[in-house]
Amino acid sequence: MPDLKPGSHLRILSPSSSIARIGGFDANLSAKKALEKLGFSLSFSEHYDEHDMLDSASIASRVADLHAAFGDVSVDGILATIGGFNSNELLPYLNYELIAQNPKLICGYSDTTAILNAIYAKTGMQTYMGPSYSSFKMEGGQPYQTASWLKAIGQKAYDLEPSPEWSSDPWYDPSQPRHFMPTDWKRYNSGKASGTLIGGNLSTFGLLRGTPYAPKPDRYVLFLEEAEEDDYIEFDRNLVAILQAYPNPQALVLGRFPKECRMTPELLLYILDKHPVLKEIPVIYDTDFAHTQPLFTITIGARVTVDADELSIHIEK
Structure with missing residues (x-):
């Protein structure tokens, strides 16, 4: 699995809560600008802003977005929009053979824990627990958070260090x-x-x-x-x-x-x-x-x- 670097293409998707739960696309534009300033190009999944009574897209929509991201050869890495509570709903429906054949970085935290550990368990592919897409709109503390993320996704070995x-x-x-x-x-x-x-x-x-x-x-x-x-x-x-x-x-x-x-x-x-x-x-x-x-x-x-x-x-x- 190649490491990410400036110029890599990130796909933003919502395996748990929709971006609508945190204000929608416009409310998170500063995250998009921050990642683009770091040199990444971004695209958004078809259903990332779809939301229902539980503030997430349907199981079928979320599974389709993950499969589309892993199957797209132009996508280098995947960032979850935010956490939530129901990403474990997707686990029986994911095509782990497709994921294993198209390894790429996937990162998120909180409820994304279920998907990250399941992908590792079923495929042996390493996954990343760190900032989601929306995390990059945070201002205070962002230099440490971004530096830790870039180190993790770009180096074969790295040390975790305390934040200031x-x-x-x-x-x-x-x-x-x-x-x-x-x-x-x-x-x-x-x-x-x-x-x-x-x-x-x-x-x-x-x-x-x-x-x-x-x-x-x-x-x-x-x-x-x-x-x-x-x-x-x-x-x-x-x-x-x-x-x-x-x-x-x-x-x-x-x-x-x-x-x-x-x-x-x-x-x-x-x-x-x-x-x-x-x-x-x-x-x-x-x-x-x-x-x-x-x-x-x-x-x-x-x-x-x-x-x-x-x-x-x-x-x-």
Whole structure:
């Protein structure tokens, strides 16, 4: 699969929520301009703004857009418009042979977790969890977010590094103020380990349990984070379920919690303390991952080395 670079052609599509849910095409023009300024050319799928009672296109429309993007030889990479809640509806209907025969970068976060892990599980093709199309209209924190994305999509090996500062504000609404705080990745348990990177949004990744679309590498490192909709109670029960489905992680990396989760340092440590396996492997938390901003980009299916003593994360594709 070729890496992306300036001049590459990106197809924008909506595997979960329609762009209509976030204001439509015009409300996201600044994202288009930002990507074009980076040197990319953009096209939009046929149904990216189609929306129904649940703010997404039909299953058939979303599947058709994905197949069209993978089947178009002029398309170098695919960006999801935004997340949502129902991309797992598409998994039984995707043509994984078509995808495997036409490998190309696909990137998104949040609900796109389901598609990214399923594609890796069914084809072995690495996928990317990082900014969606609409993420590029964010202003504060964008230099770090863009630099991390460009590094991930353009290099065979790269390091994840902490952002200078982070925010848990409505980044998509320029009328609302942003409040930034210093970034501080933290260690729960020491050690260094390597494995295949899998995971993403915790509740969405959990939807794959027991299905043919759950990745099953021999040695795996879990990257997990929670969205605004799931508070600390949901995190507690979702983490239990994942550790029952994936009982032998080599390491665990947790993203920061949005303020809506009502997670506190004391609550998080209490929850982690309940799991003996987490006292035996390297565990890093409060990283720049997914539902706080800015966010780094990871490669699902790549080899990742986590050094909790150095608070370092190295990815090799």
